[in-house]
Amino acid sequence: MNWTDERVEKLKKLWSEGLSASQIAAQLGGVSRNAVIGKVHRLSLPGRAKAGGTAPATASRAPKRTTSAPRAPNYAARATTRTVTRAQGATVVREEVEIDTVEEMEFVPASNVVVPISRRLELTQLTERTCKWPVGDPLKDDFHFCGNDSPDSSPYCNYHQKLAYQPVSDRRRAAR
DNA sequence: CCCTGATTCGC
DNA sequence: GCGAATCAGG
Numbered sequence: 098m099n100w101t102d103e104r105v106e107k108l109k110k111l112w113s114e115g116l117s118a119s120q121i122a123a124q125l126g127g128v129s130r131n132a133v134i135g136k137v138h139r140l141s142l143p144g145r146a147k148a149g150g151t152a153p154a155t156a157s158r159a160p161k162r163t164t165s166a167p168r169a170p171n172y173a174a175r176a177t178t179r180t181v182t183r184a185q186g187a188t189v190v191r192e193e194v195e196i197d198t199v200e201e202m203e204f205v206p207a208s209n210v211v212v213p214i215s216r217r218l219e220l221t222q223l224t225e226r227t228c229k230w231p232v233g234d235p236l237k238d239d240f241h242f243c244g245n246d247s248p249d250s251s252p253y254c255n256y257h258q259k260l261a262y263q264p265v266s267d268r269r270r271a272a273r
Numbered sequence: 274c275c276c277t278g279a280t281t282c283g284c
Numbered sequence: 285g286c287g288a289a290t291c292a293g294g
Contacts, residue, residue, distance in 0.1 A: 100285085117277065134278060145278060213291065227275080241292050246274090 098127035100136060108133065112142055228254035230261070 098104075104125055111121045116198035118137070119130035137144070228243035229252050253261050 119276080130278090131289080134280095135285090136285050138279075198292070 098125075105136075105140070109140070109142065110138060112137055175209070228252070228257055230257035 107125060108121060111124060112133075117125075117130075118133040122130040123135045125133070219225075226246060228245045230243040231240065232243060233236050233240040243254060243257055245256070248255065251258060
């Protein structure tokens with residue numbers, strides 16, 4: 098694959114938008130992330146400020162939040178489904194986060210009692226083999242994902258897999 | 274181990 | 285000019 102004007106333009110655009118080299122490589126197709134990085138250098142495009150690190154997209158630091166007392170039932174949000182999409186490398190992660198006023202509060206109480214050894218990963222850290230079980234309130238900034246290793250390419254770790262695939266009949270009512 | 278960008282250097 | 289290999293870092 099050679100660098101046609103079009104491809105170069107796309108490269109410039111995506112790079113300026115802050116996409117990572119591997120993400121760009123995935124979109125262009127036919128090239129590796131190394132090829133992209135190499136091209137970026139040859140074009141003398143501005144590199145990423147600090148080397149070896151996360152894409153600047155994560156730069157938005159959350160304003161420190163004083164840990165509040167265990168959340169009391171505050172399920173204002175009615176049943177909602179928000180789709181959040183992010184890419185990690187050439188991997189596209191699209192998550193349907195259901196905010197179920199019943200199930201959520203049962204599985205995700207204020208404290209992380211239910212969650213084993215969460216690695217507390219950011220959305221940007223998820224890969225094909227990290228558990229994508231959401232922990233906490235997606236609307237709060239302490240929200241994160243389990244992140245434990247998941248067998249094969251399962252979306253969840255062994256523990257959360259059980260919770261994830263419980264038959265509806267089993268979880269109806271305050272069964273838990 | 275996953276990922277990131279940076280650099281080198283044979284082609 | 286190209287990009288795999290390698291390096292350096294989170």
